[in-house]
Amino acid sequence: MAPSGRHRAPAGHAFSPHDAVLRAAAHHLGRRRFLTVTAAAAALAFATNLPDRGAFAAPARGAARIATDPFTLGVASGDPLPDSVLLWTRLAPEPFAVDGGLGEERITVDWEVALDERFATVVRRGRALAHAAYRHSVHVDVRGLAPGTVHHYRFRAGPWISPVGRTRTAPAAGTPAASLRLAAVACQAYQDGYFTVHRHLAEDDVDVVFHLGDYLYEYAVNSSGGERRHPSGTLPGVFDHETMTLADYRLRYSLYKSDPDLRAAHAAHPFVVTWDDHETENNYAGAVPENDVPPEEFLLRRAAAYRACWEHQPLRAAQSPRGPDARMYRRLHWGTLAQFDVLDTRQYRSDQVYDDRPHPPGPESDDPARTLTGAAQERWLLDGWHASTALWNVMPQQVCFSQRKFAAGADADMSMDAWDGYRASRDRVVAGAKAAGLDNWLVLTGDVHVAYAFDVLDDFDDPDSRTLGTEIACTSVASGRDGQEKPATWDTYMRANPHLRFYHGKRGYARVELGRAAARVDFRAVSAVTTPGAPVTTAASFVTEAGAPGLKPA
Known part of the structure; x- marks a missing residue:
């Protein structure tokens, strides 16, 4: 939750023409104009400008001159299509240096995809x-691959060969795939613990992983790595402050991707x-920051965060x-078995009301003009459902969709950051699901640091x-440290929310x-x-039958 005293816009606030002007300014802010802004905003503006063409004309560096392994951040693949998958790596022989240890030159990188490891x-x-302008990250959209097939890939820079990655393409469009096994993960605060979960996920037999947000956290990480308790001085001081600039966000991704368990899962x-x-800032809402910061400064910070995210994730040019x-x-398919409508519930939302504190829903939160998705994304979602021919319609998104009362009674507090704080927006989505005739609707959620299973009710x-x-x-x-099998609120939540089937x-x-x-x-x-190396178990298992929504113990 946001701390007290958070600056908030009036209830029902969504994007205004003024917001559009600020966004345009952040797009195009040049060197002369940033001299008229505050010093902090000026630095961010310079850092987040898109690189000019000259940045791509830098001389190519002989990769053979790279003295140490540049593949310290691993490899990754993403967004599988029937004939394509996106491959990613970033060259960084010195991952905790601002430039990754490669300066400003271009580096030639070879890649290959094979049917065997x-x-x-x-x-x-x-x-x-690999351009310095994108901090030597590489995004390769490999086309012409066989559908429904496991592939292996690797990169080469001079004498250095990357770890081998394993990926797969989706089944051909229209193919009645028999099954799909996916995993959903979220919320991995480095300072809260080891990424043991990712090590077990790397060893699990799944076809695709959905990461639902909070891949990193903007908060300071001290030299001991928080709960990781590294020997004093193991981590440099570049991480011991909140991320604000493009350099800060890039370094924070380097810290996270230096983790061997996360690299293994990717x-x-x-x-x-x-x-x-948290990839940008805690509980921001569209163009509204968490604290009392001018919007023009926050949009510059958001630009830095978004750019660093793209540079470090297996995401396409789109x-x-x-x-x-x-x-x-964006939307992905797995033959006719599943359609995935991946949402963004941060960038377009109206500001949270009631100072973003737990509160019973009221006229402010229930204003029909309020939105969690923005109008364009909402139309895209509902139109996609009407056109869907998939058996399962899966909605990977961020915050709790189902009603979640924090106490019994009609006037119980709820989270104003989740869909409970945007009930008109949720009602439109529910109405759209009914109108589209979705028989098998599955919502995947992150954010809350606990496991829930809900029946989504009309x-x-x-x-x-x-x-x-x-x-x-x-x-x-990792976020929230070890946690408890039965949280202190278990009895209260289970009584207050009869549609809540599991809480861990x-x-x-x-x-x-x-x-x-x-x-x-399977949870x-x-x-x-x-502590590292903890074993994994299945806390609970449920089934829901096609055409008969509702969870039952497996």
């Missing part, structure tokens, strides 16, 4: 340039990545930011209301197997993240 059968290969599976708040804006919502205030779908909250990878407070991930007849959900949990 020994690369005896190479099916695609090519060459890319190398093992393709990821579909979206963001929540997701690359333009200043403080980026199209993160009317959450009527426990006998029709069940429309299922919501699965995947808990966190340990770290872990959700594994979902979609089939033609049913979906099975995977580790005993601790403040």
Whole structure:
């Protein structure tokens, strides 16, 4: 939750013409204009300008001159299509240096994709340039691959060869795929513990991983790495302050991707990545920051955060930011088995009301003009459902969708940062799901640092209301430290929310197997993240049958 005293816009505030002007200014702010802004905003403006063409004309550096391994941040793949997958790496022989240790020159990088991990059968290969303007990150959209096939990939820069990554393409369009096994993860505060969850995920047999946000946290990380308790001085001081500039966000991604367990998960599976708040700043809402900061400064910070995110994730060019804006919502398919409508519930939302504190819904929060998705994304979602031919319609998104009362009674407090604070927006989405005739609707959720399983009801205030779908909250990878199997609020929440079928407070991930007849959900949990190497167990399993929404114990 946001601290007290947070600056807030009037209730019902969405984007205004003034916001559009600020966004345009952040897109185009040049060197002369930033001299008229505050010093902090000026530095950010310079840092977040898109690189000019001259940045791409820098001389290419002989990769053979790279003295140490540049693949310290690993490899990743993402957003699988039937004939394509996006491959990512970043060259950084000195990952905790501002320039990654490569200065301002371009580096030539070779890549190849094979059907086997020994690369005896190479099916695609090519060459890319790693530009200093994007801090030597590489995004390769490999086309012409066979659908529904496991592939292996690697990069080469001079004498250095990257770790081998494993990925897969989606089934061909229209193919009645028999099954899909996915994992959902979220919320991985480095300072709260080890990424043991990712190590177990790397060893699990899943087809694709959905990361639902809070991939990193903007808060300071001290030299001991917080709960990781590194020997004093292990981490440099560049992490011991909140991220504000493009350099800060880049370095923070370097810290996170230096983790061997996170690198292993990326190398093992393709990821579909979206963001929540902490990739930029806690609980921001559209153009409204958490604290009393001028919007023009915050939009510059947002531009820096969005750019660093794209540079460090397996995202296609369509997701690359333009200043403080980026199209993160997108749609993927797995034959006719599943359609995935990946949402962004941060960038376009109206400001939270009631100072973003727990509060019963009221006229301010229920204003029909308020939106969590923005009008364009809402239309895109509902239109996509009407056109869907998939058996399962899966909605990966960030904050709790189902009603979640914090106490019994009609006037119970709810989270104003979740869909409960935007009930008119949720009502429109629910109405759209009914109008589209979605028989098998599955919502995937991050943010809350606990595992939940909800029946999504037509009317959450009527426990006998029709069940429309299922919501699965995947808990966190590390955020919140070890957690408790039975949180202190367990009895209260279970009584106050009859549609809540499961509530568990340990770290872990959700594994979902979609089939033609049913979906099975396994909540995977580790005993601790403040000490490394904890074992993983299945805390609970549920099934929901195709055509008969509602969760049942497996």
